[in-house]
Amino acid sequence: MIENENAAFEMALFSVxxxxxxxxxxxxxxxxxEGKPGTVHLxxxxxxxxWNGVKFEITxxxxxxxxxxxxxxxTLTPVHEPGVFLMEVDKGLSGVIGQDVPSTVFLDDYTVAEDVLKQAGFSDELEANRKLRERYLRLWKETGNLSYLxxxxxxxxxxxxxxxxxxxDRLSETAVRTYTLDILATDYYYSRFEVPGRKDLIxxxxxxxPYYGAIRAADGPIKSRLPFVYYTARGFNLYPVSALHWAHxxxxxRDYAAMTxxxxxxxxFAVYSQYEGTEYALFPVYFHFQNASVPWVSGYAQGMAAGLYAAAYNITGNETYLxxxxxxxxxxxxxxxxxxxVAQTKYGPWYLEYNYYPDELVLNGHIIALQGLYYYWEVTGDKRAYDLFWSGAMSVxxxxxxxxxxxxxxxxxxxDTSSEFYHRLHIKLLVWLYSKTGEETFLEYAEKWNGYLEKKGLKPENIGALLEQMRNSP
Structure with missing residues (x-):
């Protein structure tokens, strides 16, 4: 299998x-x-x-x-382009052995994982996972059905x-805790369903x-409100962005009990550290997405966390939230x-939804981070939060x-485009920005983009109702 850009390519033959x-x-x-030192070109x-007989060149x-x-x-990593895989050096896993990369990188994956999970007290789940893997590998060999693979x-x-x-040597307690739950969730699903997960399955x-489409498994091995999101070739993953979206x-x-x-x-699942003497918190993400190394961080989650924990303090009076x-x-x-x-762009500061790719400025993720900053400012009156909100809004x-x-x-x-879901979300977020800033540009573009829906024969958003709702909501 060749993995790239959140896609998995199952190959029958591989020769390089x-x-x-x-x-x-x-x-x-x-x-x-193996030869004389110097500049080496390979x-x-x-x-x-x-498996469909389609050939891809590798170069x-x-x-x-x-x-x-x-x-x-x-270490080589593939970049997929139509009909070809371009092999590039993975700088994070390349260099002098014992210096840039530890010699332990050559150890067997399963032996290492087994040791970690045993120390964490999850030997039974490791055995359950092994049986499931063996079962589906056997089914694939018997049937040739790629779903099993x-x-x-x-x-x-x-x-x-x-x-x-x-x-x-990058494994933290938070990472072990996250991966353990991910294994439990993925094992649970495939012990009951013989159908691969699908995009956005929760x-x-x-x-x-909060959504009807989620699979609710109150009888499962975890007792939790946290959503586990499916990604191809990644199984089910605890994703702080989705969890904070649900809390939002x-x-x-106004279901504050569920939110808190x-x-x-x-x-x-938060990690804490200091930068230049100031303590901060991050929600790291531990699954590979679009060839990101792990862990990576989302500005969506960071902004929304700041706002929602401040809101939780306002609701409960619990200073730990603040x-x-x-x-x-x-x-x-x-x-x-x-x-x-936070990327400094030609537009101004942009709060990256995917911080490993600073050139990808995601519109909805940035604005949702602004919502969190606005909530924080409403509760605390902290000028830092308002300045971050305002400068980010002007970037939009x-x-x-x-x-x-x-x-x-x-x-x-x-x-060059977005799905209808995200197009509609953009309209709603621009209406929200207008309601909080009074900047006419946001309303103008919301109305313009709403007109694009009508031109396609799609039902437009009710901007008047949205505006009234935004003015009376957080």
Whole structure:
């Protein structure tokens, strides 16, 4: 399987040469060069064929400067383009062995994961996962049905990700806690359903959910309101963005008990540190998305966390919520090099939904971060939060012409369109911005984009009703 851009390509045949070394499978190290030190150039060439008989060329080059007495690891990662995979060096997993990358990277994944889970007290679940993986691998071999192979990949993902972090000495208690729950959730689903998950499928171990489409599993091994989101070849994942979105929905519905339950359950998954003497909090994300390394951070989650924990303090009077909210607000001071998420762009500051890709300016994620900052300011009166809100809002105002295709809105700066769901969300968010700032540009674009719906024969949003709702809601 070749994984790339949140997609998984199942291949029947895989044949690649790196230098003079032949590769017929992925994730297996080979000796590609042994010779005199100096500048080494290796060509990558080959092909792969999927199960439908479609052939993809594989190409690329590798160059590195070597020194005497050192051994080097070069990890290649594929970038998919139509009909071809371009192999590039994964800088995070390449370099001098024992210096840039630890020699433990060569240990067996499952042995490492087994040791970690045993120490965490989850040996029984590891055995349950092994039986499920073996079962679906056997079913695939017996039937040739690729759905079973996809299920096997889903069941394998978290073990591999956990093992890699352990081998690179990057495994924290928060990561172990997250991956353990992800394994439990994925195992639960595939012990009951023999159908691979689908995009945006959500599993929750509770009888309650703000959406009808979620699978409610109150009888499961976890007792929690936190949603687990499915991604192809990743299984089910605890995603702070989705959890905070649910808390936000409950907040808007004034179901404060459900909101605070989610916020309480999320707290053990926050990490705390200091930057230039100021303490901050982050909600790290531990699954690979669009080739991101893990953990990565979302500005959506950071802004909404600041706002919702402040709102929880306002509702309950519990000062722990207020302290937590301030720690999340402080995270807006982090530079990108420190897993920050604020990009300085030609429009002004932009709060990145995906901080590993600063060129991808996501419109809805940025505005939702602004909502969180606004909630924080409403509760605390903190000028820092208002300044972050206002400067971010002005970035949106300046960027709107570039997010307008002339017939639709863009999901992000790097895309030429968005789904109908996100187009409608953009309209609602612009109405919200207008209601909080009074800036006419936001209302003008909301009405313009609403007109695009009508031109496509789609039911438009009721902007008047939305505006009234926004004025009377958080």
């Amino acid at each position: 040469k790196v230098g003079d070394a032949k590769l017929s499978e992925t994730n297996v190290p080979v000796l590609a060069y 060509s990558v060439r080959g092909s792969t064929i999927n 690329g080059t590798v160059s590195l400067d070597t020194e005497p007495g050192r051994s080097y690891l070069v 996809q299920i096997h990949r889903d069941l394998t993902y978290h073990l591999r990700a956990l093992a890699l972090m352990a081998k690179l 599993l929750v171990f509770s009888n309650d959910s 929905v409950y907040f808007e519905r 339950e989610i916020l309480d359950e999320l707290l053990p 302290i937590t909210a301030e720690l999340f607000l402080n995270s807006f001071e982090l530079p990108l090099s420190e897993n920050g998420f 105002r300046k960027a709107l012409p570039d997010f307008d295709t002339g017939s639709w809105s863009r999901y992000a700066s790097i895309y």
